[in-house]
Amino acid sequence: MSMSYLLVSLLIVAWQSGAQANWWYLGLEPRLTSGPIQGSGVDSQTQIAGAGVIGPASAEKNCKNAHLTAKQQAICSRSPPVLQAVRAGARLAIEECQHQFRSARWNCSVSPENPENVFGGVMLVNSREAAFIYAVSAAGVAYSVTRACSRGELTDCSCDNRVRARRPNNWQWGGCSEDIHFGEKFSREWSEGGEEPVKEGALYGPKGLAGQLMRKHDSEAGRRAIRSRMQRVCKCHGMSGSCSVRVCWRRLPSFRVAGVALAALHEGAALVRLAQRGGRRPARLRPARPDLKRPNKTDLVYLEDSPDYCERNLTLGIPGTRGRVCNRTSLGLDGCRLLCCGRGYQTRVRDVTEKCKCRFVWCCHVKCEMCRHTREEHVCN
Numbered sequence: 001m002s003m004s005y006l007l008v009s010l011l012i013v014a015w016q017s018g019a020q021a022n023w024w025y026l027g028l029e030p031r032l033t034s035g036p037i038q039g040s041g042v043d044s045q046t047q048i049a050g051a052g053v054i055g056p057a058s059a060e061k062n063c064k065n066a067h068l069t070a071k072q073q074a075i076c077s078r079s080p081p082v083l084q085a086v087r088a089g090a091r092l093a094i095e096e097c098q099h100q101f102r103s104a105r106w107n108c109s110v111s112p113e114n115p116e117n118v119f120g121g122v123m124l125v126n127s128r129e130a131a132f133i134y135a136v137s138a139a140g141v142a143y144s145v146t147r148a149c150s151r152g153e154l155t156d157c158s159c160d161n162r163v164r165a166r167r168p169n170n171w172q173w174g175g176c177s178e179d180i181h182f183g184e185k186f187s188r189e190w191s192e193g194g195e196e197p198v199k200e201g202a203l204y205g206p207k208g209l210a211g212q213l214m215r216k217h218d219s220e221a222g223r224r225a226i227r228s229r230m231q232r233v234c235k236c237h238g239m240s241g242s243c244s245v246r247v248c249w250r251r252l253p254s255f256r257v258a259g260v261a262l263a264a265l266h267e268g269a270a271l272v273r274l275a276q277r278g279g280r281r282p283a284r285l286r287p288a289r290p291d292l293k294r295p296n297k298t299d300l301v302y303l304e305d306s307p308d309y310c311e312r313n314l315t316l317g318i319p320g321t322r323g324r325v326c327n328r329t330s331l332g333l334d335g336c337r338l339l340c341c342g343r344g345y346q347t348r349v350r351d352v353t354e355k356c357k358c359r360f361v362w363c364c365h366v367k368c369e370m371c372r373h374t375r376e377e378h379v380c381n
Contacts, residue, residue, distance in 0.1 A: 071193030075186075079156050085148040086141055086190065093140030096259035097133060103334030105309035105341070107324075108133075111317050120317020126211050126303035128269040134215050135222030135262050135300055138187050142223045143255055146183030150176055157182045163250060171234060175249035180230055184223045191219050203274060210274040210303055213285050217301050221265065224298050225258045262300070269302050270295035310341035321380050328378045340380035350375050 062083055063076035076083060097108040106129055110118040123130050149157035160179035195212060202208045230250050238244035270293065275286040285301055287294055295301050307313065312320035326336035326345055336345045356371035 069194055069196070072190065075189060075193055079154055082145065082148075082154060082186070085144045085154065088148075089140035089142070089144030089187075090137065091140075092144060092255055093133075093136045096140070096255060097136055099256075100132075100259050100263040103332065103339070105321050105333070105339060106306070106318070109319055121313075121315055122307070122317060124316070125307055126214055127306040128266055128300065128302040129306060131214065131218045131269055131300040131302045132262060132266040134218040135225070135265070136259065137222070138191055138219035139222035139226050139258050139262065140255070141190060142180070142183040142187035142226055143252060143258070144183075145186045146178050146180050146226075146252060149182055150178045160250065171246035171248050173249065174247035175235075177250040178230075178252050180227050180250075180252065184227055187223055188220070192216070204303075209283060210285070213274070213283070214272070214301055214303055217285060217295075217297075221298050221300055222258075222262060225261050225265075226252065228298070229253045229257050229261070265298070265300045269300040272301045272303060274303075310343075324380045326378050326380055336378055336380065343381040345378045345380050347376055347378050350377060 063073050063080055065073075068076065094108070094110065101108045106122070109120075111120050119133065123133065145154070145157075148154050150159060152158065157179055159176040160181065161177075162181075163173050163177050195215075196207070198207070198209045198212055204210050231253050232248050232250055234246050234248040236243035236246055271288040272285040272295065273288045274283055276283045285295075307316055307318060309318055310321055312318060312322070321339055321341060322343075324339055326339040327334045328336050328345070328347075331337075333339065351372060352375045353370055353372045355368035358366050358368040361367045
């Protein structure tokens with residue numbers, strides 16, 4: 001796996017395990033908080049490190065970390081606080097991945113115990129799931145850096161003033177348009193700066209030429225999923241509530257919008273193969289079969305079939321679906337028939353105590369009663 005995505009994995013390890021040793025290279029002052037982390041196995045009582053503040057001196061020192069390539073260190077040195085934005089993008093990406101695949105056989109499970117690759121051996125297979133992770137990670141970095149620019153957290157970017165050169169009718173540009181072009185450019189530069197040179201003759205596998213081309217294609221598709229969904233928002237100005245002047249600007253959509261789009265692209269991802277054309281012409285990815293549609297720049301592509309996510313696989317770090325809670329009445333991915341992979345399921349009854357009959361009490365809190373009832377759960381064999 002490329003160094004850029006290894007960094008993403010390390011960021012997630014720091015976020016989920018709360019290991020203080022992993023925070024120093026980010027220049028973050030740990031802030032303890034509590035709460036459950038989806039898919040991590042960390043309960044609500046566990047304290048984890050949260051976002052902190054990067055100081056100029058410590059941030060500059062962090063850029064020299066061995067986990068970064070020479071190119072990434074140079075990029076970081078131009079604006080050391082950008083590492084905090086990269087970390088925020090990684091966190092955003094893993095949260096979105098776990099949300100989109102929460103009901104699937106592969107639920108974007110992570111292994112904080114594996115500091116080299118929290119996604120396990122799944123990333124060693126150039127599958128459609130790996131394609132989604134590459135895309136959502138690149139999108140997360142572009143999104144986070146763009147948002148940091150508009151908030152004034154980075155020194156070499158700000159609002160996007162290029163849109164003001166346009167001359168629309170019935171309204172005018174104003175406010176602070178978020179500069180997705182800068183975020184997209186940084187994400188691309190950061191990812192490509194983390195790629196290690198492909199060894200001569202290495203065509204396949206996670207470090208081969210085909211895998212590198214796949215990462216590049218899917219990362220670009222992730223960035224385009226953000227850029228193509230930028231929103232124009234407007235505000236009216238005028239006397240007595242009239243709309244004599246309408247001022248508009250561009251802003252990022254909710255990251256969930258991009259996540260939904262990328263999840264749909266994952267379902268329709270294109271199977272490709274490496275095509276070497278000889279001479280000085282570079283190798284390219286082509287449809288694996290003549291009857292398959294040629295993917296465009298917004299599609300996700302993959303090279304290998306997905307591994308079996310039904311059974312536990314220690315080599316690939318796949319937990320399997322045994323013990324997962326399923327929906328007996330659903331015909332979708334979360335249904336017991338699909339999620340349990342034909343092994344059947346068990347039904348168990350649990351006593352649950354939870355808040356109920358909540359009401360607002362003036363002023364200013366909500367008062368609830370505690371109700372006890374039984375709940376049926378269906379668990380995969």
